[in-house]
Amino acid sequence: MAKKNQIFEIVVGKRALTIGHEVYPLANISRIQTRELKWFGKYSTFYPLRxxxxxxxxxALLVVAVIVGPRYADPDGEYALEDIGRQFAVLVLVLAGAATLWLSGVLIYRVFLRRTYYLLLLETAGAQAALLNGTDLKEIMRIRNALVAAIEDPPASAYNIEVHGDVFAGDKFTGRGYNVNKSGRGAGQ
Known part of the structure; x- marks a missing residue:
């Protein structure tokens, strides 16, 4: 089953380039470039460390407050809320441990397993737009080279460029809601 915004062909005509539902005049395309997506904000690689x-x-503050606090409240060291405070501290420690374990998993995924995304950016006379994105750099470079060849020497008749691999249309990534700005940085919505 194909993903929602995966495209299968690009049409290059005499004067226009059609990608999905968008049409660009070949004469108005001023630059085509590929970039590696750089994550920032809460999607950056080392954000879980913070x-x-x-x-x-x-x-640490909770442990110090629970251990040291009751001793200053009662000189004998026996305080009615001391046991409740220790039980609360154990609960907080367990929850903090679970959160730290989760964040450690996120960090390990981002450092070792997260795939690198690449963008094919098209700049026209008006603005810059992310045409394609995906993890297959060779496929994106092949499409870029075909588009550059079409701009340099417009074809006599329209032809299709087949898209293979893990390449998607636009600035959305496989339905996860990440947006891309013109500098190639990704952020969540």
């Missing part, structure tokens, strides 16, 4: 550090700081 969360893990803040969790560690909060847990």
């Amino acid at each position: 969360r893990m550090a803040s969790l560690a700081g909060g847990v």
Whole structure:
């Protein structure tokens, strides 16, 4: 089953380039470039480290407050809320441990398993747009070279460029809602 915004062909005509439902005049295309997608914000690679550090700081403050706090409240060291505070601290430690485990998994995925996305950007006289994106750099480069050849020497008749591999249309990534700006940086909606 094909993905929702996956495209299968690009039509290059005498004067126009058609990708999906968008048509670009060949004469108005000023630049075609490929870029590697750079993640930022909460999708950046090392963002979970910030969360893990803040969790560690909060847990450390809680442990200090639970252990040291009741001793200052009662000189004998017996305080009615001490046991409740320790139980609360254990609960918070378990939750913080689970959150840290989850964030560690996210970090490991982003460092070792997340695939690199590449963009094919087209700049016309008016604006720049992300035409294609995907993880198959060779396929994106092949399409880019075919488009550059069509701009340099417009064809006598229209022809199709078949799209294969993990390449999708536009600035959306496989339905996950990541947007791309003209500098090649990705952000969530």
